Amino acid sequence: MKKIVLVLVILSGIFCLASWGYAIKTAPESLGENYGDITVVETKDQTQSEVPPYFVVEEYEPIIPEGTNIAELSRFDANGYNDVYLPGKAKDGNTDGASYWEGAVDSYPNILTAIFPETVSAHAIKVLLCPKSIWGARKQAFSIEVSVDGENFTELVASEEYFFDPRTNNEVVVEFDDTSFTAIRLNFTSNTGATAAQVAEFEIYSND
Secondary structure, eight states, rough: HHHHHHHHHHHHHHHHHHHHHHHHHHHGGGTTEHHHHHOOOOOOOOOOOOOOOGGGOOOOOOOOOEEEGGGGGGGEEEEETTTTTTTTGSSSSOOSTOOOOEEOOOOOOOEEEEEEEEEEEEEEEEOOOSSTTSSEEEEEEEEEEEESSOEEEEEEEEEEEEEOOGGGTTTEEEEEEEEEEEEEEEEEETTTTTOOOOEEEEEEOOOO
């Protein structure tokens, strides 16, 4: 008797599966592509993987101000630095690795100064961090100050918080009216990514 019941259960299961498959194949056209809880999705033929256009990140073109970067003609000084991150590293033309200046930790303001042997003029500065993504996005607040005698400084551009983002080369450009000076400096008061100011390159652009 148990064998007969088992056979009937198996046959019943086979019948149900067959009926379900037949129902899907013969579903009325009025149901379209939706068969109850089952949705048939058609995809296009592909021979290789594709990236949706909204996932594509546009290539960033670095901003290069007009004129020539005259920072190399100056001597860099600072009111402090951390470990091996000396002020001169902010003008060596290298933004990778440990090639950057970092101010004294937890000791704002951090001031980085470019001192020229004679009077020069400039209309823009560019501040860079290492462009690699490991240098996550951060904000640094600084003002730009100039001096004609190397001792007394006046504010050229008021303090502002600037956004450094590795997706846009971790660079910030600040433009201003053509100005003459013998020294120009960045006066930092905050950095959301570290306990002190950081500058991989401090570029100074002149049309002379």
